[in-house]
Amino acid sequence: MLHSPYIPKTNSKVVFLRMELLWKTHMRLQVIRIVLALFLVAFLSSERVESRKAKIVTTSLEYNAINCRAHSASLTDFGGVGDGQTSNTKAFQSAISHLSQYAAEGGSQLYVPAGKWLTGSFSLISHFTLYLDKDAVLLASQDITEWPVLEPLPSYGRGRDAPAGRFASFIFGTNLTDVIITGENGTIDGQGAFWWQQFHRKKLKYTRPYLIELMYSDNIQISSLTLLNSPSWNVHPVYSSNIIVQGITIIAPVSSPNTDGINPDSCTNVKIEDCYIVSGDDCVAVKSGWDEYGIKFGWPTKQLVIRRLTCISPYSATIALGSEMSGGIQDVRAEDITAIQTESGVRIKTAVGRGGFVKDIYVRRMSLHTMKWAFKMTGDYNSHADSHYDPNALPEIKNINYRDVVAENVTIAARFEGISNDPFTGICIANVTLGMAAKAKKQPWTCTDIEGVTSGVTPPPCGLLPDQGPEKITACDFPADNLPIDMLELKKCTYSMTYVGV
Numbered sequence: 001m002l003h004s005p006y007i008p009k010t011n012s013k014v015v016f017l018r019m020e021l022l023w024k025t026h027m028r029l030q031v032i033r034i035v036l037a038l039f040l041v042a043f044l045s046s047e048r049v050e051s052r053k054a055k056i057v058t059t060s061l062e063y064n065a066i067n068c069r070a071h072s073a074s075l076t077d078f079g080g081v082g083d084g085q086t087s088n089t090k091a092f093q094s095a096i097s098h099l100s101q102y103a104a105e106g107g108s109q110l111y112v113p114a115g116k117w118l119t120g121s122f123s124l125i126s127h128f129t130l131y132l133d134k135d136a137v138l139l140a141s142q143d144i145t146e147w148p149v150l151e152p153l154p155s156y157g158r159g160r161d162a163p164a165g166r167f168a169s170f171i172f173g174t175n176l177t178d179v180i181i182t183g184e185n186g187t188i189d190g191q192g193a194f195w196w197q198q199f200h201r202k203k204l205k206y207t208r209p210y211l212i213e214l215m216y217s218d219n220i221q222i223s224s225l226t227l228l229n230s231p232s233w234n235v236h237p238v239y240s241s242n243i244i245v246q247g248i249t250i251i252a253p254v255s256s257p258n259t260d261g262i263n264p265d266s267c268t269n270v271k272i273e274d275c276y277i278v279s280g281d282d283c284v285a286v287k288s289g290w291d292e293y294g295i296k297f298g299w300p301t302k303q304l305v306i307r308r309l310t311c312i313s314p315y316s317a318t319i320a321l322g323s324e325m326s327g328g329i330q331d332v333r334a335e336d337i338t339a340i341q342t343e344s345g346v347r348i349k350t351a352v353g354r355g356g357f358v359k360d361i362y363v364r365r366m367s368l369h370t371m372k373w374a375f376k377m378t379g380d381y382n383s384h385a386d387s388h389y390d391p392n393a394l395p396e397i398k399n400i401n402y403r404d405v406v407a408e409n410v411t412i413a414a415r416f417e418g419i420s421n422d423p424f425t426g427i428c429i430a431n432v433t434l435g436m437a438a439k440a441k442k443q444p445w446t447c448t449d450i451e452g453v454t455s456g457v458t459p460p461p462c463g464l465l466p467d468q469g470p471e472k473i474t475a476c477d478f479p480a481d482n483l484p485i486d487m488l489e490l491k492k493c494t495y496s497m498t499y500v501g502v
Helices: 012-053 089-102 193-200 291-297
Strands: 056-065 071-074 083-087 108-112 115-119 128-132 136-140 171-174 177-183 186-189 212-215 218-228 235-238 241-251 268-278 284-286 301-312 317-321 329-349 357-378 396-417 424-436 445-448 450-458 491-500
Touching (some): 056 128, 056 177, 056 218, 071 491, 089 108, 235 241, 284 301
Parallel strands (some): 071 108, 128 177, 171 212, 186 218, 396 445
16 A cells, blocks of 8 residues: 655645745845845946046146236135036135135135136135136126125215115225236126116115225236126226236126226226227226215326227217216326227216316327217216215316327217316317218317317317317327336246146
8 A cells, every 4th residue: 555745734824924925035135136236326327427527637827917826726626616506605715715824925826617607796815816717607696695785985975876885896805915817718797687677676775796896905907807797887996006907808788787897996007908898888987986975085096098998888988087086087098999889989077066186188099980979078967976065166177188089970079068167178189080970960069168279170179179280280298108007017927737627
């Protein structure tokens, strides 16, 4: 008799539970393996991305400057992110704070590499260079909390847009010496549309920021940059001396409010040359304080040279003197100036209550194309800081010299209107040919309360500017000596930099 093998009796429910447990354990292990695999892939991919992003870059720089620096760093060394969205305000502050330790050890340079660097206002230090790569763009933040508020300028007594204080400029500095802002024609974009809208809507509690402002400073160089869309004035050195502004391109919509190009204000020994400006206000506006505040402060602008300037400003002047000139303006020399579709060539703006003076002004070799006025000089610019100005504070306007000027398509040759009992004197105009537009005014010259002479001027000027004959065609002065700023020789600076690229 055959016997079957022994098979113990087993409860079928127990078997099922054991199989279910084994299956669940198996699945958990599979899930863990998959998660680990995915993590490993992600980790390796990120490592490859990071290795691509965090590359080490070596670059060489060479440029001319008032001083070279012993120490250099890149904004990326301090966490800068050039994606156009991340705020770099703290990165700039950290970088500049760190570099300040080298002020007495040969100075320092902060390099801004290619990228779009969003930032709020930041302040510079002495013995310092801010250098922008050719593909670097500084973007001004539209977060109003990143713009500190300052007191009004003492020579103005109030803000320009509002009676209260003013926002600090995008790039700011005060009580500095030996400061350079330069680059390989890198860009500073003020993103001004936000501010222009607030201004037009009368929403501003404080005056709009300028793009670059340096106060109470000495030995300044601003060069080889493109400035776009400033909220208000572009370059504003104030209460400062020994300044070079060179090779700057400034562009803003011609309808943008108060986007003056370069405004030296209560400054001494300044050179502006080789600049191209398209703006919604004066391309260069020379200033020195407003009414009683400027008179009290008493800090003139003097020893200023402007060369090889090209200007487009349909509603304003190529070169304006004033209207805030209460501290005085003296010894301004402008030559080789081109203006296209601009309201006026040279304009002097003043008023009763301004006080101060504009004197010893020399302009030669201007080329003007499609102008409303070639020259404008008036004493009725009645914009005052407040109602406390002194009506007996009369400006002194004298020794104004224009020579060697050619213009075409001009609507009005000149409007010269002094102040009753306070005439503008010593006006000299020589070797000037103004081609009038087809729809020019029948009377090309308007003259009241002025005194002066002319020689070789077409169309013939008004009776208050009598022609002295062809032998006097070179009579209008232009100084033969050089200003001290012209004697300064720039140094050739070369650097080889290694930094963490992006």
